[in-house]
Amino acid sequence: MAKVEERRSTLPKGDLKDVLREMLLIRRFEEKVEERFRAGELPGFLHVAIGQEASAVGVCRALEDGDVISSTHRAHGHTLAKGTHPNELMAELYGKTEGCSHGYGGSMHLFDVQRGNMGANAVIGGGLPHITGAALTFQMRGEPRVAVGFFGDGATNIGTFHEALNMAQLWQVPAVFVLEDNKWAESTPESQHSPLRDLSERAKAFGMKAIKADGQDVEAVFKAARQALEHARSGKGPVFIHLDCVRFHGHYIGDPQVYRPKDEAKELRETRDPIETLRDRLGLSDDEFAELDTEVTEIVEASVEFAKAGTDPAPEDALKNIYA
Amino acid sequence: MPEITYREAVRDAIATAMRESDDVFIMGEDIAEMGGSMGVTQGLLEEFGKERVRNTPISEMALAGAAIGAAMQGMRPIAEIMYEDFLTLAAEQIVNQAAKVRYMSGGQLTVPVVFRTQGGAGWSPGAQHAQQLESWFVHIPGLKVIFASTPEDVRGLLWSAIHDDNPVVFFEHRTLYGIKGSVPEKIEAIPIGKARVHREGEDVTVIATGRLVHEALKAAEEAESQGISVEVVDPRTLQPLDEETLVASVKKTNRAVVAHEAVTRMGFGAEVASVLQYQAFDWLDAPIERVGAKFAPLPFAPVMEQFVVPHADDVLQAVLRTVGKS
Numbered sequence: 215m216a217k218v219e220e221r222r223s224t225l226p227k228g229d230l231k232d233v234l235r236e237m238l239l240i241r242r243f244e245e246k247v248e249e250r251f252r253a254g255e256l257p258g259f260l261h262v263a264i265g266q267e268a269s270a271v272g273v274c275r276a277l278e279d280g281d282v283i284s285s286t287h288r289a290h291g292h293t294l295a296k297g298t299h300p301n302e303l304m305a306e307l308y309g310k311t312e313g314c315s316h317g318y319g320g321s322m323h324l325f326d327v328q329r330g331n332m333g334a335n336a337v338i339g340g341g342l343p344h345i346t347g348a349a350l351t352f353q354m355r356g357e358p359r360v361a362v363g364f365f366g367d368g369a370t371n372i373g374t375f376h377e378a379l380n381m382a383q384l385w386q387v388p389a390v391f392v393l394e395d396n397k398w399a400e401s402t403p404e405s406q407h408s409p410l411r412d413l414s415e416r417a418k419a420f421g422m423k424a425i426k427a428d429g430q431d432v433e434a435v436f437k438a439a440r441q442a443l444e445h446a447r448s449g450k451g452p453v454f455i456h457l458d459c460v461r462f463h464g465h466y467i468g469d470p471q472v473y474r475p476k477d478e479a480k481e482l483r484e485t486r487d488p489i490e491t492l493r494d495r496l497g498l499s500d501d502e503f504a505e506l507d508t509e510v511t512e513i514v515e516a517s518v519e520f521a522k523a524g525t526d527p528a529p530e531d532a533l534k535n536i537y538a
Numbered sequence: 539m540p541e542i543t544y545r546e547a548v549r550d551a552i553a554t555a556m557r558e559s560d561d562v563f564i565m566g567e568d569i570a571e572m573g574g575s576m577g578v579t580q581g582l583l584e585e586f587g588k589e590r591v592r593n594t595p596i597s598e599m600a601l602a603g604a605a606i607g608a609a610m611q612g613m614r615p616i617a618e619i620m621y622e623d624f625l626t627l628a629a630e631q632i633v634n635q636a637a638k639v640r641y642m643s644g645g646q647l648t649v650p651v652v653f654r655t656q657g658g659a660g661w662s663p664g665a666q667h668a669q670q671l672e673s674w675f676v677h678i679p680g681l682k683v684i685f686a687s688t689p690e691d692v693r694g695l696l697w698s699a700i701h702d703d704n705p706v707v708f709f710e711h712r713t714l715y716g717i718k719g720s721v722p723e724k725i726e727a728i729p730i731g732k733a734r735v736h737r738e739g740e741d742v743t744v745i746a747t748g749r750l751v752h753e754a755l756k757a758a759e760e761a762e763s764q765g766i767s768v769e770v771v772d773p774r775t776l777q778p779l780d781e782e783t784l785v786a787s788v789k790k791t792n793r794a795v796v797a798h799e800a801v802t803r804m805g806f807g808a809e810v811a812s813v814l815q816y817q818a819f820d821w822l823d824a825p826i827e828r829v830g831a832k833f834a835p836l837p838f839a840p841v842m843e844q845f846v847v848p849h850a851d852d853v854l855q856a857v858l859r860t861v862g863k864s
Contacts, residue, residue, distance in 0.1 A: 282611075316644025325643035332610055333643060337634050343603020344635070350604055351611040354563070354589060361607070374630070377600030384595065535645040536679050538703035 223444075225275065225436045231506075233275065233432055234492045237267035239510040240291045241489060243300055246514045247290065247307060251467045255522075256307050258320045263291035265430075265462030268488035269394045270295040272435025273362065273455075276443055280359045282330040282348055284341030286394075287322045289334030292364055297329040304517035310524030317527045318535060332361075339369040342378035342391065349387035349452070360446045362390045368399025370416050371407055382452040383420040389452040390442045391422075394429060396461035401473040414456035422454050429457030430486045433495075460486050539720035547693035547721060548578050548654075548710060552616060554725055555700045556586055559614065562700060565592035565601060566618025566654075575620050576656060576715055602628035602653060606636045606705075609651040614700055621667050622657035622709065625674070636705035637680030648703040652696070656710040658749055658799060659847045665835040668712070670748070670800035675707045676777045676809070682730055683777040685709040687751035689719035691774055694728030702730060711748045711799075733780035735787065739769035742857050743787040745810055746772060746797040750829070750848065754797055757853035766861055776806055784810065785817045792823040793860040797853050802830030827856035 225233060244262035251260050263270065270291035274283070277296075285292040293303055298314050306313025307321055314326045322336035332348065335341040345363035352359040369375050370393065382389045395413055397404045410416065417424035423445060427438035435457060442453035460482045464471045471479075493503055542550065555562045563586075564579065570593040573580030583591045594601045598619060605617035619625055625632065636649050659668045676683045682704050686692035692710065699706040736751065737758055746754040751772045758768035771787050773780055788794045794814050796807035811826040829848045837843055858864040 313644075315642060315646075318644040319642040323642035325646050327643065327646040332607070333639065333647075335635075337630060340603075340630065340635055343600045343631060344607030344610060346600060347604035347607020347609070347615075348611045349607075351608045351613050354613070374599050374603060377595075377597040378603060381595060381597060381600045381604060535641050537682075538640060538648045538650075 223437060223440045225433050230492065230496055233271055234489065234496065235506050235510060236271050236295065237432065237489050237492065238506055239300070239513060240267045240270065240294050242507070242510050242514045243294065243303070243517070244290060246518060248467050250518065257309060260307070260321050260467045261288040261465065262463055262467060263288050265460045265483070265487070266394055266396060267291055268432035268435050269392065269429045269457045269459055272432040273392055273439045276436050276439035277330070277360070277362065278443070280330070280357070281362060281443070282332050282359070283362045283364065284332045284345050285324065285334035285364050286341070286366060287334065287336050288366070289322065289324045293324045293326065293331060293334065296326065296331045298324070298326045298331065300513055300517040301520040302326070304521040305524045308521040308524060309526070310521055311527050312520070312524040339365060339372040339374035342369070342374050345389050345391070346378045346382040346387060349382060349389035350385060353385070353387050358447055360388045360390055360443050362392060364392045364394060366399065367393065367395040367397060367404055367413055368402070368407060370413055379417075379420050379422060379452070379454070383422045386449070386451040388446040388449070390439070390446050390455060391452065392455045392457065394457050394459045396459040398461055398465065400465045414454065417454035422452055424454040424456060426456045426458070429459035430488045430491060432488055432492055539722060541718050541720050542689050543715065544689045544692055544710070544717050544719070545576065545578055545715040547689035548696060549580070549582070551693045551696035551700065551725060552579070553582060553585065555697065556582070556590060561612065562614045562616065563590040563592065564616040564618060565594050565605065567594055567596055567601070567620050569593060569618050574618065576712065578715070579618070598624050598627035599631055602631040603635065605651045606631055606639070606649055609649045610639065610647050614650045616652045616654055616700065619653055619655040622655040622671050623666050623669050625653070625655055625671055625707070628653070629674070632675070632681070632705070632707065633678050637678045641680055649705045650703045652699045652706045652708050654696070654708045654710065656712050658712040659836050659843055660713040660749070662838055662840050662843055664838045668836050670798065670831070672709050672747070672776055673800060673804065673806045676806055680705065681777060682706045682775070683709070684730065684775050685747045686774055687711070687714065687748055687772055689717065690721045691728060691734065691772070693721055694726055695730065695774060697725050698727045698730050701727070709748065713749055728774070731775045731778040731780055733771055733773045733783040735783070736770040736772055737768065739767040739791065741767045741791055742793040742795060742860050743769045743771060743791045744795045744797060744853060744857065745784055746770060746853070747776065747806065749799050750797040750853065753848065753850040754853050756850035757857060760850070760854050761857050764863070766857060766863070768857055779813070781813050781817065785814065788814050788818045789821045792821050794822070795827040795829060795853060795856040795860060797829035797848065797856070799847055800830055801833055802828050803833050805830050824860040824862070827860055829853050829856050
């Protein structure tokens with residue numbers, strides 16, 4: 215029995231190559247998004263998750279069918295990891311009806327309800343109360359499901375964060391709150407936005423169980439998520455996961471990052487790239503890695519073709535979906 | 539037809555809906571043992587238990603947001619916001635989230651939540667416990683907004699709001715909780731978006747909401763004694779607005795007064811006046827009159843409070859102006 219539980223609490227070794235593939239898919243997808251944005255093809259604000267692939271994949275791999283997530287403005291990785299097809303995501307970024315939000319949402323409002331994605335949110339902390347409410351529903355209905363909310367370090371200062379976590383702990387609902395702590399609230403470093411140097415301390419204010427993990431190590435993320443999900447699912451209350459993450463790029467595409475030491479991202483990339491870390495661990499040869507890369511790059515290229523060939527909404531479709 | 543109070547009517551709608559479906563539940567501050575700050579939820583805890591009559595911390599953002607999250611998962615929550623002034627605290631969740639989730643998701647989600655709240659002057663609660671903020675919310679696509687003025691209307695409309703698949707901001711008026719009125723034996727849904735003609739008349743239409751419906755009815759009686767026949771119409775639903783009924787009434791009477799307790803400037807009445815002047819321009823025999831609160835926060839001293847908000851006589855004076863008798 216202990217052995218079975220042990221297996222369930224860590225990523226099976228056989229899955230790791232697929233995990234790497236998924237992280238690489240997100241990486242290549244995000245790079246393509248940057249490229250197409252710079253080419254002038256994508257409207258709106260875009261925030262890519264390059265460097266934060268492990269948190270999205272590690273957490274979403276740990277979920278069970280029926281679990282739900284809410285995401286942030288940096289949502290592409292979470293959305294892909296939760297099962298939305300790259301075609302549907304790319305089509306949304308191009309504003310096409312084939313997109314996962316049918317052109318009504320865009321990068322910061324990605325929804326895929328069928329796959330348990332309750333939506334990305336462009337208001338910092340805006341989705342966290344929904345997670346408390348979704349988890350309350352699961353509790354009231356006696357369903358063994360968990361609601362998982364992603365948020366960044368910047369969100370730990372906003373009221374919805376404090377109110378939602380306080381309420382979740384008070385009611386012991388099956389929720390997991392995942393802090394992707396990349397140390398930047400847009401352009402503002404953590405030292406300027408939080409009095410705490412260890413943001414997992416925030417959980418103490420609610421008496422909530424906190425787990426810390428290296429957000430750049432997908433196996434560590436998975437393990438933390440499994441532990442948290444089991445705790446929440448078994449009725450022991452919500453859990454706060456603190457993931458130590460790295461944002462390799464700017465806040466948004468085109469961000470000149472004048473606020474950040476020039477070599478910081480480069481150095482972090484050399485030492486804390488979640489894809490390189492897992493690749494090394496797996497001992498993949500260059501050829502093997504290139505094969506994976508070719509495979510995911512083709513998927514990403516195909517998603518662009520799919521999106522470009524997609525259908526523009528009729529302008530007057532803007533007046534639909536306002537009311538049920 | 540039994541007679542019940544406005545307060546009992548609200549309670550009856552909630553309790554009946556909760557009896558019929560486990561998806562309906564209510565949460566809010568002090569609503570359980572205390573029965574709500576206005577006594578509306580008294581007795582519900584005993585019948586339904588603390589899971590479904592859920593006291594919350596003083597956390598309007600999370601209270602509204604958790605209700606939204608539950609609604610996104612298929613529940614039909616009623617979130618009681620103790621005073622409508624506190625809607626400002628929940629506004630992010632109501633305006634940016636509840637109103638837009640369906641839209642942003644391209645129609646994948648519905649958010650069947652009711653934000654029940656109350657306010658209103660007349661008892662000196664001061665500037666932070668009696669505002670009328672309905673015009674903030676009628677401006678938001680995706681929300682429905684209801685403001686009922688009688689026991690029958692409040693019960694039938696709350697019933698409809700609970701069963702509607704859209705987020706509804708439901709305003710009650712504090713001073714109306716004690717009024718009595720007859721209601722059907724069994725709850726009958728009142729369609730959202732349908733105005734009610736309270737009194738038929740020939741010379742002037744008064745379109746009034748909330749407490750001002752009752753003030754308008756008093757003014758109409760006084761006007762009648764002066765030989766002026768006043769029609770009183772309550773839109774009941776502010777969003778969507780039953781333009782057809784309002785316009786038809788004004789085309790009949792050729793004169794209109796719009797009355798609400800909220801501040802006149804930029805108020806709901808401005809929109810109604812615009813609808814009327816555009817759709818009934820050729821029928822109007824006088825400028826549309828607007829009655830509302832003066833442009834001031836609500837003061838504490840009773841004499842000042844009475845001065846700021848409108849009363850029956852303000853409606854009467856407006857009616858008289860439309861017929862050139864003031």
